[in-house]
Amino acid sequence: MGELRYEAPDTIEAAVKLLARANGAARVLAGGTDVIVQMETDLIEPELLVDIKKIPQLREITAERGAYRVGAAVSCMELIEHEGFCRAWPGVIDGVKLIGSIQVKGRATMAGNLCNASPAADSVPALIAAGAQVTIAGPNGVRQAPVEAIPVSPGKTSLAKGEIVTSFLFPARPPRSGDAYLRFTPRTEMDIAVVGAGVNLTLDAGGTCTSARVALGAVAPTVLLVKEAAEALIGTRVGEAALDKLAKAASAACRPIDDKRGTKEYRIKVAGVLAGRAARQALERARQS
Amino acid sequence: MTNILEESGFDPNRKLRIVGTSPVKPDGRDKVTGRAKFGADLALPGMLVGKVLRSPHPHAIIKFIDTSRAQALPGVMAVVTRDDFPEIPPGTGEGDLTRNVMAREKALYDGHAVAAVAATSESIAKQALKLIRVDYEKLPHVIDAVEAMAPGAPILHEHLRAEGIKGAEDKPTNVVERQEFRMGDVEAGFREADVVIEREFRTCPIHQGYIEPQACVANWTKAGRVELWCCTQAHFGMRDNLASILDIPKEEICITGAEIGGAFGGKTIMYAEPLAIQLSRKAKRPVRIVLNRNEVFRATGPVSGTHSRIKMGVTRSGRFTAAEAEMVYQCGAFTGSMYYNGAQTMFTRYDLKNAKAVAYEVVSNRPKVNAFRAPGVPPVVFGVESVVDELAKAIGMDPLELRLKNAATEGYTTIYGETFGPIGFVETLEAAMKHEHYRAPHSGPNCGRGVAAGFWWNRAGDTSGKLRITADGSVNLLLGTIDIGGSRVSMCMMAAEELGIPLERVSAVIANTDQVSYNRLTAGSRVTFSSGIIVVDCARQAIAELRRRAAAAWNVSEQEVVYEDGTCRLARAGGAAPLSMAELVKRGGPISCSSTLAVTGAGPGFGVHIVDLEVDRETGGVKILRYTVVEDAGKAINRHQVEGQYQSGAAQGVGWALNEEYIYGEDGRLQNPSFLDYRMPVASDLPMIEAVIIEVPNPKHPYGLRGVGEVPVVPTLAAIANAITSAIGVRPYELPMSPPRLLKLIETAGTSKS
Amino acid sequence: MAAKIQVSTTVNGEQRRFQCEPQQTLLDVLRDELALTGTKEGCATGDCGACSVMLDGRLVDACLVLAAEVQGKKVETIEGMAQGEELHPLQRTFLEHNGSQCGICTPGMLMAARALLERNPDPSETEVRYWLAGNLCRCTGYDKIIRSVLAAAKEMRGA
Structure with a gap:
């Protein structure tokens, strides 16, 4: 067993260097609410932890002409307390609010939620539906990628050795846009999504849906961006027929497994139900925005 | 003379001052300030950290266990396995107990303890567990009870014979016993019915879910005595069980019950306590074992499905x-x-x-x-x-x-x-x-x-406790029953009611196993009833003693002394000034009353x-x-x-x-x-x-x-x-x-x- | 053995120094190095809230914070909640309404409830229930805990 080393650099460059040079398993420590649990339960035995919370620009939320940039070390509670962001992206906040308890959210970050690469991560369907991008710093410089490009399978990301997610970029929103995230869990809180559904849509002045993105969690090895479900809404006034089509498309896209948290059959059915409910809520928010 | 079990003195018309209200409990302040000491909260000088290695297999023969590499790790002070526990034949109560706390011939479930270590730090103890090599021969397993009853199911215990089932007496089985209770004529009864409904139901095991994992500190003293601190509902029962599986005289084991962070029945039997004792015996230092939540789920509890x-x-x-x-x-x-x-x-x-x-x-x-x-x-x-x-x-x-x-x-x-x-x-x-x-x-x-x-x-059962009146006239209860659901305050209330004194003058301590006689465990909704009877019995004895002392002081017969609200006075008007409890204690020395009863009448x-x-x-x-x-x-x-x-x-x-x-x-x-x-x-x-x-x-x-x-x-x-x-x-x-x-x-x- | 890390931090207003191993959590250190055993361990995986403490004014589970991370920070635990013998209103209402039964979840509940009332002095029953969802209790069915928190809120508002 190697010895664990804890480092808390104060620049992105230093963090990248530490991670790139690590011999054994290295982990980024943002909120730590997954990493520390995985260490405690012997799922991982890293030799290096790189705490990124001391890097100032990773702690910032900045608004740039309607667009938002959220640093990778911003905790869920900090984001929930940011009024401007909450107004712009209520659906993303729906997901963020469901990441564990108040205590967990006091530490946990969206970047950690994404990089833990769980198909049931609560913020990820809403992030994908939002069309959010991540900025990645690595030994070969900085790159951008859509959120959905990060997780590749349960527990695995597309990040190369030494790369870290440094921030999320949310595009400026057109008027009459709304998003929502809903999940199903047997308990009201403190649970892992059995199914999650994020919907983001924009209406034209006449109330017709001009663009939509629908993402589903916990129904496949990674969060799914379901084009067919979005297409069911685009060009419609999001009436019952469109919602019905959306629900069917959502269910059809599912490739779930049976596990301790739910059955395949159950997940397929409920994915449609939740996609429909989330779309209704997103619609309501779009109309009010 | 009739005792309190024959004549409780229950009076439906009795005017009550304290019983039936909701005063703040005496243990409350320590609980809201973080001062209450629960199972994991005791630290002794030189104390080691104990950790348990558990079987990853649901059913496996343990062929051998090699602990040499763990023992060689610096900081490891003791390692114990099945070899550190006396052999007790399987199929007896003690045989089951010892096999449940430490697997012997076989590991019988995922999470079954197979070895334990004591080390100078948590990280060394964890590392030591990884160095223990256990050679298992995996066996087919069975999880569901109905499947376990079926012919050909993997057999857990070769010695088990189904009691109460005809024709099954001489074959190994997974059925422990069949019991039948009946009254009247069921067939005739169903013939009288207009509607008969018959249904099948299934329930699954659940865990008691107490928030505090089992925790204990064991100290094998130089004098060869075992001092054990733990969160248990059954300190006397555990003492007796430890004595029988570790081959130690009962009198040499003293168990102190910690504040208990939820139990609900789940802390009525022992788990890591005998392991901690054997580790302490070998290491010659106190050893603390605190289970983690994973161990609590895999190896303690559940309720039957x-x-x-x-x-x-x-x-x-x-x-x-x-x-x-x-x-x-x-x-x-x-x-x-x-x-x-x-x-x-x-x-x-x-x-x-x-x-x-x-x-x-x-x-x-x-x-x-x-x-x-x-x-x-x-x-x-x-x-x-x-x-x-x-x-x-x-x-x-x-x-x-x-x-x-x-x-x-x-x-x-x-x-x-x-x-x-x-x-x-x-x-x-x-x-x-x-x-x-x-x-x-x-x-x-x-x-x-x-x-x-x-x-x-x-329930009721064996119960023992004491009541003491101290020099300042305050009353201290020494209770033999662990408080798991708020019983202490009720005991204090009954004592205060009985003695006619303010509740603030009564305190209560949970006795260790040296201090009072045997008490049946805290379970079955028996404690406020049974220990309450003991407290009232002690209070009545105390009143009798106070009256005796007052009578002696005034040179009158006891019948002429009235006890009321913490004070003795003469029944007739005039004469001597009343004597308070404190004054009567000053006259005759401290008062200590005890009561030990096989309580009945729940x-x-x-x-x-x-x-x-x-x-x-x-x-x-x-x-x-x-x-x-x-x-x-x-x-x-x-x-x-x-x-x-x-x-x-x-x-x-x-x-x-x-x-x-x-x-x-x-x-x-x-x-x-x-x-x-x-x-x-x-x-x-x-x-x-x-x-x-x-x-x-x-x-x-x-x-x-x-x-x-x-x-x-x-x-x-x-x-x-x-x-x-x-x-x-x-x-x-x-x-x-x-x-x-x-x-x-x-x-x-x-x-x-x- | 891993090299020990030197940490200096403020706990309940006092400057404290300790040494820890990199994998040790704030919970481990509070309990084993600083003898502050009022913070309880129910799961060590952030699922029960028994180890709730404040870290730089934020409610967190001490089991999900590495001890090394608290260098230069402010930690508040249950031991610092009462001012000497003067109980915090929440501590008093937990006594009066019997919001503490076995007591193991109580320190965490109190820390979490205090954090709530500092943000929201007039929470609804539902808000209290959702805020405290990360604090498991098996003894009370939550009823008396919720009543204790609502009573303290009312008292603290001077209502």
């Missing part, structure tokens, strides 16, 4: 004519399900003349089960009260009306032979029927209401639950909207404590009914050993829970109390099942009534209707 078939008959006019049940209890790797409790109490509360209950206990490759509130009872009452609900519907009668029509009353002789004294089932049912909740309309397309009733006999308890809920027909999710618990306490000594018992019983039942379960993989390993995936109710899952206290006194107790800890969990499962049935029009027969299961049920019903 059951399969039951229940049949009941009723006439059109609403009289039960017969009841019959057959039940299989899974007990994990060793006996302990208390299946006989279920068989004896499941129908008890109805004045049935004809009843039969047959119960089997079966071992399988799961952790040995342990007690949980009303052990063995709730899972089979789930079936009985579901069938009663169906019978009520079948004859078109209000479900509480049907229960009231058949309620047992004083003089009824039960299936287990007890003839009831005064009991409060009728009063409890009537109160439920009159309650605003039951009369309020409940509507909404997916809403439903359910009711169910339950019974627990309440009064049966009955409860009725009413629940409203809503089902999401598209997801199968259930929301509890309103919950009312009506239960006979006999007498609530401290109303807050009693209400707390009622409310927690309901809340635990909600978890049991809806979401809590053990999930095993094909490999026989537990898949959800965490609070994240073992879904106990969180605050936002529940509404306020109304507690209605009925008081039909038990005259065997000086204040009329019964016991309140067990009954509140008994009716919950059926009350919720009945409410779900009323909401969705189709009945669940299996627990948990989780969303996937309910959604399937809703869809099946939809298909069959169309």
Whole structure:
């Protein structure tokens, strides 16, 4: 067993260097609410932890002409307390609010939620539906990628050795846009999504849906961006027929497994139900925005 | 002279000052300031960290264990395995006990302890566990009890012979025992019925779910004595069990009970304590073992899962004519399900003349089960009260009306032979029927209401304690029963009431096993009743002593001395000034009274639950909207404590009914050993829970109390099942009534209707 | 053995120094190095809230914070809640309404409830229930805990 080393650099460059040079398993420590649990339960035995919370620009939320940039070390509670962001992206906040308890959210970050690469991560369907991008710093410089490009399978990301997610970029929103995230869990809180559904849509002045993105969690090895479900809404006034089509498309896209948290059959059915409910809520928010 | 068990002195007209109120408990301040010392909170100088290595296999022969590399690791002070425990033949009580705390021939479940280490730090101890090599020969395993009964199932214990089953005496089996209870003529009874309903039910094991994991500190002293600090409900029982499995004289073991962070029956047997003692013996230093949550789920607790078939008959006019049940209890790797409790109490509360209950206990490759509130009872009452609900519907009668029509009353002789004294089932049912909740309309397309009733006999047994009056006239109680549900405050209240002094002058300490005589464990709703009798007995002795002293001081007969409100005075007016307790102690020295009794006379308890809920027909999710618990306490000594018992019983039942379960993989390993995936109710899952206290006194107790800890969990499962049935029009027969299961049920019903 | 890390931090207003191993959590250090055993361990995986403490004014589970991370930070635990013998209103209402039964979840509940009332002095029952969802209790069915918090809120508002 190697010895664990804890480092808390104060620049992105230093963090990248530490991670790139690590011999054994290295982990980024943002909120730590997954990493520390995985260490405690012997799922991982890293030799290096790189705490990124001391890097100032990773702690910032900045608004740039309607667009938002959220640093990778911003905790869920900090984001929930940011009024401007909450107004712009209520659906993303729906997901963020469901990441564990108040205590967990006091530490946990969206970047950690994404990089833990769980198909049931609560913020990820809403992030994908939002069309959010991540900025990645690595030994070969900085790159951008859509959120959905990060997780590749349960527990695995597309990040190369030494790369870290440094921030999320949310595009400026057109008027009459709304998003929502809903999940199903047997308990009201403190649970892992059995199914999650994020919907983001924009209406034209006449109330017709001009663009939509629908993402589903916990129904496949990674969060799914379901084009067919979005297409069911685009060009419609999001009436019952469109919602019905959306629900069917959502269910059809599912490739779930049976596990301790739910059955395949159950997940397929409920994915449609939740996609429909989330779309209704997103619609309501779009109309009010 | 009659003793307090023969003549309790219960007086329904007695004016009470303290009993029946809700004062703040004496242990409360330490609990809200973080000063209370729980199992894991004691640290001794030089103390080592103990850790346990556990089997990853559900069933495997342990061929050999190599601990040499662990022992060589710097900082490791001791390693123990099966070789450090005396050999006790399998098939005996002690043989089971020693094999459960440390696997011997075989590992019998995922999480079974196979070795333990003591080291100077947690990280060294963890590293040492990884260096222990255990050579296992994996065996086929069996998780489900019914499968374990089938021919050809993997056998856990070669010595086990099914007691009570004809023709099975000479073959190894997984059936521990069959027990049958019967009364009257069941066949004749069913012939008299207009409606007979027979159904099958399944429940699954759940964990007691206490928030504090088991923790202990063991210190093998130079003098060869064992000092053990731990969170247990059963310090005397544990002392005796440790003595027998470790081959140490009982007198050489002293156990001090820590504050206990929830137990509910789950801390009645030992787990890591003997390991800590053997490690301390070898290391010659104190050793602390604190289980982690994963270990708690994999190796302690759970409650039996059951399969039951229940049949009941009723006439059109609403009289039960017969009841019959057959039940299989899974007990994990060793006996302990208390299946006989279920068989004896499941129908008890109805004045049935004809009843039969047959119960089997079966071992399988799961952790040995342990007690949980009303052990063995709730899972089979789930079936009985579901069938009663169906019978009520079948004859078109209000479900509480049907229960009231058949309620047992004083003089009824039960299936287990007890003839009831005064009991409060009728009063409890009537109160439920009159309650605003039951009369309020409940509507909404997916809403439903359910009711169910339950019974627990309440327990008594060996109890010992002391009362001391100190120089300043304050009173200290030394109680032999561990306080797990707030009993200390009730003891102080009874002492203060009896002595006529302010509650603030009474304090209470839980005795260690050296300080008082043997006490039966804290379980079965016995403590406030039994220890309460001891306290009142001691207080009465103290009053007699105070009067003797006053009489001597005044040179009068004791009859001429009146004791009142902490003071002795002369019965006649005038003469000497009254003498206070402090003055009387000054005159004759400290007063110490003790009482040790095999307490009897516990009064049966009955409860009725009413629940409203809503089902999401598209997801199968259930929301509890309103919950009312009506239960006979006999007498609530401290109303807050009693209400707390009622409310927690309901809340635990909600978890049991809806979401809590053990999930095993094909490999026989537990898949959800965490609070994240073992879904106990969180605050936002529940509404306020109304507690209605009925008081039909038990005259065997000086204040009329019964016991309140067990009954509140008994009716919950059926009350919720009945409410779900009323909401969705189709009945669940299996627990948990989780969303996937309910959604399937809703869809099946939809298909069959169309 | 891994090299020990030197940490200097403020706990309940006092400057404290300790040494820890990199994998040790704040919970381990509070309990084993600083003898502050009022913070309880129920799961060590952030699922029960028994180890709730404040870290730089934020409610966190001490089991999900590495001890090394608290260098230069402010930690508040249950031991600092009362001012000498003067109990915090929440501590008093927990006593008066019997919001503490066995007591193991109580320190965490109190820390979490205090954090709530500092943000929201007038929470609804539902808000209290959702805020406290990360604090498991098996003894009370939550009823008396919720009542205790609502009573303290009312008292603190001077209502």
